[in-house]
Amino acid sequence: MNDLQINISIQPSFYCKDPESTELGRNIVRVGIELIDKLGYEAFTFKKLGTQIHSNESSIYRYFDSKHAFLVYLVNWYWSWIEYKLVFVTTNINSAEERLEKAVQLLTEEVKEDSSFTFINEVLLNKIIITESAKAYYTIDVDKENEKGLYKSYKRVVQRVCDLVLEVNPQFKYPHMLISTIIEGAHHQNYFSKHLPALTDVEEGKNNIVEFYLKLTKSVLSK
């Protein structure tokens, strides 16, 4: 983006030892992202990751309690990063409509360029979020993890965009539904366009997903 040397700071509840604090920790996250993207979440293991980074399985466990905890960490990192981009993209814009438009665009477009202001490859991370993030919260332990605050960054993004929605139309009754529908929907459409095209209308080389959700937003909010 702007080559700012900004750090996304992640709270201690997401790790045993802060992976950003050591070379090994950063390697775990960096190569971990590549490996999940390559193998898929199910086939990904700490043992395989250990081999890849010429380190040991047990060393990885000193940073993350489990592979689920690692996924939750990545999801949280992603939404903290999106929150930062969201604030950035909506500042100094006078029109509420335009602010919302920029926000929806951010939430629905595929991350194309690697802004890489850290050791994290955001393009790959975006792919992982699209394919695997639901597995982080569609688990039997949601309620417990939600209580621990593990989904806060996602909720915060939704809330921020909700506020923009209500600026455009203060009477609108379902801002949260609209925004979480758009976020999850855009992920699904992205995945469908690559694997189940019968479920979508994406045309080669076109930005149909962004266009569709922008149109949806505008029409549902128009009075």
Add this chain to the structure above:
Amino acid sequence: MNDLQINISIQPSFYCKDPESTELGRNIVRVGIELIDKLGYEAFTFKKLGTQIHSNESSIYRYFDSKHAFLVYLVNWYWSWIEYKLVFVTTNINSAEERLEKAVQLLTEEVKEDSSFTFINEVLLNKIIITESAKAYYTIDVDKENEKGLYKSYKRVVQRVCDLVLEVNPQFKYPHMLISTIIEGAHHQNYFSKHLPALTDVEEGKNNIVEFYLKLTKSVLSK
């Protein structure tokens, strides 16, 4: 629904031995649904299921190749059942708008009463679809399984409702996107309302989800 003794017929590609053909097979499906609902997909195993039905793990493997195959079977059964209900609910309705409305309602409402015209508990199955169905197609093997036709029933439902959308507005460019967004969205909202309420606007005892998606549909299709 109407107490019709109709059978959802499932193609052989979804099983090794047809579970509807024997008492054991029906038990596997019936108790399997209960157990997935209770334990969640991850903790569910054929061994536990074997114990529950006083049968053997190896016997279950003669009906389904794997626990993933079992989930795919259930998902397919569900969408075949929804397709049947969809056809039923839209026949003899003259207005295209009303047909679409009935369809959207069907796709977004929670299955409340047990119509149970078979050994399958549709209320529990609906809960499983909401919580676990994405795990059936968010896997590294999607493309292979899609080629085998394992997601056809879902696609068929989407296509049918798409046709209704185009009857209402033949110029609309994104019918598939709209319908798959509504289907997946309604599942998410349902789950969020129970586990991550900050992501939704569902009020106790109200049908907000249906209402929201009906409004969405109407406004995006209005010319």
Add this chain to the structure above:
DNA sequence: ACAAATATAATAGTGTTACTGTCATATATG
């Protein structure tokens, strides 16, 4: 009624997963 075919149950076994625990060694810090 009886043999043959088929279905199911019981059991053992395999390789992997998702860890935990222990101990030795390497590296950093005071």
Add this chain to the structure above:
DNA sequence: CATATATGACAGTAACACTATTATATTTGT
């Protein structure tokens, strides 16, 4: 230079996701 801390190597465990084998029960054909 001593001590603390981090990492690596390795062993071990219970469970998982199966596969294979054999025994027993049930169904079916004649």
